[in-house]
Ligand SMILES: [Zn+2]
């Protein structure tokens with residue numbers, strides 16, 4: 001019996017991105033390539049113009065919604081749990097719990113297993129399947145919140161901040177900054193779970209993906225466009241005490257000033273640090289993240305049992321240090337094309 | 346601790362004053378005693394825990410967190426209390442999270458060596474937001490953008506009372522203010538305070554506007570100087586003595602000589618100054634405002650400060666005499682009581698602010714224009730029949746600020762401005778004439794002005810500068826000495842840092858004298874004569 005190949009001999013960092021040699025494909029490449037496996041629909045992972053795309057059916061639907069004809073010349077769906085042989089590699093997609101359709105990419109080659117996490121979280125999310133840890137030789141983990149100060153509080157308590165504010169300021173609109181894919185729908189679903197059954201108003205940029213979620217079977221309740229067009233004072237009255245969702249860039253902008261005395265809120269893991277929230281003009285920060293926090297990153301590393309950890313996508317240095325203290329061989333994967341915070345925190 | 350932490354977080358992020366008031370009132374309505382009382386004390390800066398310092402917090406964190414991880418985190422977060430609150434790796438002890446009241450009371454009772462253990466236990470028992478509130482609370486300085494006054498305003502709103510009523514009671518009460526909350530909630534009487542040396546909210550004057558005088562009967566008003574110090578209230582009742590700022594903050598600690606001199610039973614309104622009584626002719630010599638300012642923000646006072654910059658109070662009014670509240674009396678009656686009281690009592694370090702007699706408004710305008718003492722900010726007009734009421738009612742009291750000092754000077758240098766003015770020469774250095782020692786005259790810079798002109802004038806000045814440049818030093822141009830500016834300023838002081846030996850306070854361009862020859866501009870000696878240090 002021959003020893004399994006060393007992982008770094010078959011999964012490598014090339015200028016185009018993380019490359020799986022025996023399969024001839026990249027995972028989440030930041031540039032257009034011939035063959036790509038895509039973990040989920042966020043723009044820093046799913047780029048347009050690839051020749052051949054392999055992803056979950058939900059992720060492919062999201063890419064088509066975003067990129068239309070540029071979503072990939074050939075698209076191949078692989079449902080979570082199923083295995084597909086690509087070249088000499090077995091590829092399996094396993095839920096990552098990040099957004100609808102998000103998946104870890106499990107790669108088996110000649111007795112060696114590498115799991116690329118994509119983005120993931122461990123806290124429950126009514127809009128997507130939960131993360132499943134997969135034992136492996138190398139776990140390639142994200143590190144968006146890879147500092148020990150990032151410890152997300154329970155979601156219920158964060159949501160309660162919004163509900164309390166709605167009760168305290170019933171005459172004010174509550175504009176919540178959310179990322180269009182994932183956070184938006186998760187927040188709506190959480191509000192519905194908490195019994196909030198009023199219409200929720202959406203900035204135009206959020207509608208398409210909400211519709212897509214509904215088509216994929218995620219019920220979101222009554223949603224209405226947050227337009228004041230055609231109406232004067234009365235048209236604005238409906239926003240009093242209402243939840244209005246908008247992309248983060250719109251909440252402290254002219255767009256939200258049309259609403260009655262808006263309370264500017266945001267739902268993001270970055271809201272954990274007060275100064276960050278204040279810089280963005282947020283007066284009601286909710287620490288609701290679709291990424292693993294520090295404790296979840298550590299717990300996941302331990303659960304996978306992987307002796308080797310590759311850290312990418314965020315603050316690598318702290319997590320590398322901590323994984324080392326846990327007895328793992330850990331290193332940072334220097335992938336290009338990712339800026340801090342351009343991802344859906 | 347949870348509700349208090351939510352309040353702190355809410356206040357940190359709430360930009361509007363009204364929103365802050367609402368958050369505080371909501372908290373007072375929901376939180377139980379004594380927590381809300383301690384929270385009120387924290388918001389009004391009435392709490393301090395000398396044994397809990399930032400260094401102690403840092404040391405506690407260092408015992409549990411890898412130094413590199415802590416350094417990276419602190420670097421990212423930028424605030425020690427917040428970093429520790431977020432990073433703290435709890436070791437669940439099973440102890441229930443402490444209430445705010447428990448934290449305060451146990452810290453106050455603890456011996457110094459017990460403090461680290463207490464804090465460590467609480468950090469383990471609390472969540473991140475509560476840890477943040479705890480650390481901010483005990484290390485002092487909540488920094489949530491709430492003044493003591495705003496907290497009291499919220500309290501007044503919560504209880505449906507006037508903030509003046511709260512202020513009057515305030516210094517007779519102590520945290521956790523149970524009786525106060527009971528009264529505000531309507532299930533207790535107005536708190537009896539045996540301590541009568543509390544703050545009585547000040548009566549304030551409205552600025553006199555153009556044309557106001559036309560409608561006023563000079564015979565109904567009294568005039569007195571408005572001194573350039575800080576307005577204070579002296580309260581000495583039943584053995585307690587307090588010196589209050591105009592907002593009701595106690596500042597007696599910084600001015601012990603005044604507190605020492607308050608051996609009487611009265612509440613007085615006056616102006617705090619730095620002044621020496623022992624000068625020739627017996628006149629009180631008042632020092633410039635900046636000398637007072639140097640003493641203002643000190644917690645402790647040195648003997649040298651007491652000797653160099655002794656404090657003085659110039660009395661305007663009497664509110665309480667021997668336990669009798671005479672605020673409802675008309676001003677004239679109170680003034681008579683003040684004069685009689687002063688004649689009997691002769692307190693040290695105080696004198697009466699004299700009334701300024703006048704027959705009609707034009708006489709008074711002349712008197713005002715002639716006032717050159719730096720210590721005079723202007724005139725106060727008070728109706729003879731006005732009772733002393735809290736706040737700023739329009740009509741009974743006016744302040745008539747002194748017109749600025751004026752000087753004709755010559756433009757010497759111009760520098761590009763900042764921001765939207767960065768393409769214009771908009772910072773102007775100007776000079777006055779003095780003998781050059783060789784039988785002629787020379788200009789010496791006496792000040793710098795950045796504003797006081799319209800955009801149109803700025804454009805014209807800018808062109809003038811470009812056409813009259815004689816030399817350039819980087820962003821600065823020296824211009825030929827031809828243009829006269831009439832500058833206005835509040836006062837002038839001696840200064841060793843300026844070549845001219847004088848420094849103006851708030852100089853601004855009043856008029857551009859395109860018409861006036863530079864040789865007719867003012868001389869340094871004229872400016873020096875305006876110094877009344
Ligand atoms: Zn993502």
Ligand SMILES: [Zn+2]
Nearest residue numbers: 042044119343
């Ligand atoms: Zn990402």
